[in-house]
Amino acid sequence: xxxxxxxxxxxxxxxxxxxxxxxxxxxxxxxxxxxxxxxxxxxxxxxxxxxxxxxxxxxxxxxxxxxxxxxxxxxxxxxxxxxxxxxxxxxxxxxxxxxxxxxxxxxxxxxxxxxxxxxxxxxxxxxxxxxxxxxxxxxxxxxxxxxxxxxxxxxxxxxxxxxxxxxxxxxxxxxxxxxxxxxxxxx
Amino acid sequence: xxxxxxxxxxxxxxxxxxxxxxxxxxxxxxxxxxxxxxxxxxxxxxxxxxxxxxxxxxxxxxxxxxxxxxxxxxxxxxxxxxxxxxxxxxxxxxxxxxxxxxxxxxxxxxxxxxxxxxxxxxxxxxxxxxxxxxxxxxxxxxxxxxxxxxxxxxxxxxxxxxxxxxxxxxxxxxxxxxxxxxxxxxxxxxxx
Numbered sequence: 590x591x592x593x594x595x596x597x598x599x600x601x602x603x604x605x606x607x608x609x610x611x612x613x614x615x616x617x618x619x620x621x622x623x624x625x626x627x628x629x630x631x632x633x634x635x636x637x638x639x640x641x642x643x644x645x646x647x648x649x650x651x652x653x654x655x656x657x658x659x660x661x662x663x664x665x666x667x668x669x670x671x672x673x674x675x676x677x678x679x680x681x682x683x684x685x686x687x688x689x690x691x692x693x694x695x696x697x698x699x700x701x702x703x704x705x706x707x708x709x710x711x712x713x714x715x716x717x718x719x720x721x722x723x724x725x726x727x728x729x730x731x732x733x734x735x736x737x738x739x740x741x742x743x744x745x746x747x748x749x750x751x752x753x754x755x756x757x758x759x760x761x762x763x764x765x766x767x768x769x770x771x772x773x774x775x776x
Numbered sequence: 777x778x779x780x781x782x783x784x785x786x787x788x789x790x791x792x793x794x795x796x797x798x799x800x801x802x803x804x805x806x807x808x809x810x811x812x813x814x815x816x817x818x819x820x821x822x823x824x825x826x827x828x829x830x831x832x833x834x835x836x837x838x839x840x841x842x843x844x845x846x847x848x849x850x851x852x853x854x855x856x857x858x859x860x861x862x863x864x865x866x867x868x869x870x871x872x873x874x875x876x877x878x879x880x881x882x883x884x885x886x887x888x889x890x891x892x893x894x895x896x897x898x899x900x901x902x903x904x905x906x907x908x909x910x911x912x913x914x915x916x917x918x919x920x921x922x923x924x925x926x927x928x929x930x931x932x933x934x935x936x937x938x939x940x941x942x943x944x945x946x947x948x949x950x951x952x953x954x955x956x957x958x959x960x961x962x963x964x965x966x967x968x
Binding site: 759 | 810819
């Protein structure tokens with residue numbers, strides 16, 4: 590942006606030097622700035638994971654919990670009564686149409702036994718946004734035009750043998766356990 | 777005379793500079809939650825035979841019949857031509873001891889085609905069905921067999937109906953599911 594003006598003073602043989610500065614027009618520029626304050630991202634958990642009742646066997650195995658709350662198994666573990674089986678579920682609200690990512694960490698269940706507790710881990714999370722398909726990695730979603738979204742989470746429980754996994758209630762909130770930490774962030 | 781020429785050129789520069797660009801607030805752009813994960817581990821259901829089912833001494837007759845063994849070691853003639861004898865074998869209700877976890881409930885399945893065979897080369901057999909189940913001090917169940925563990929244990933009392941042929945079909949001798957040609961009674965225990 591340039592602006593210039595110049596003035597020329599012409600003296601014609603006069604004895605009088607007159608300096609008549611050109612009227613300097615007030616130079617004004619104004620800058621405006623805008624910023625969008627995004628609606629705060631809020632997440633609430635509406636269901637915890639529950640793998641129901643399981644029966645370890647002579648060999649290790651896994652229990653897979655789908656995003657719709659159904660279970661299947663591999664290896665030596667047998668599925669017992671479904672009982673309170675449930676996929677985890679979350680409700681998100683924030684900026685209309687914003688995209689967000691989901692990340693997980695942790696996930697150790699313990700029976701809290703003393704002096705030595707017994708543990709098993711949960712991993713390989715599966716995320717399904719409402720109306721979407723199962724995501725196995727790079728979990729992402731989009732808030733609706735009204736700024737909301739819900740998603741369900743399944744996962745894989747790694748189960749030891751009967752020797753390493755005696756009967757009891759195993760939970761991430763027992764001593765020796767670690768909760769699964771779910772972080773939802775705007776892109 | 778003074779002439780003034782003023783030449784001024786200016787390029788109107790009254791431009792409003794607009795700076796635009798979205799800047800999300802630095803505050804609540806992510807949120808973290810801890811999720812609880814839970815599972816209940818139960819010991820596999822185990823079963824050991826405490827007492828073999830014994831129908832005792834019977835005498836087949838001219839027509840087929842049945843002998844019914846109760847859940848309390850008694851037996852009676854159900855139908856037909858068989859009679860009971862008080863021989864050397866004391867009738868006994870079958871007993872199976874179940875082990876598992878806590879006070880869980882479970883169902884019991886009885887195999888079909890339970891067959892007792894004579895302990896000789898003769899293909900003489902009798903079958904057992906219509907099992908009656910009594911779990912601990914519960915009532916007799918003739919279907920939808922189910923029970924509940926108490927402190928991880930339960931005692932199952934098992935009776936049933938023996939189908940006896942005529943004296944030609946079933947000549948004298950020891951008949952057992954363990955003999956060649958026999959088929960055992962298999963219980964399938966399942967946590968609910």
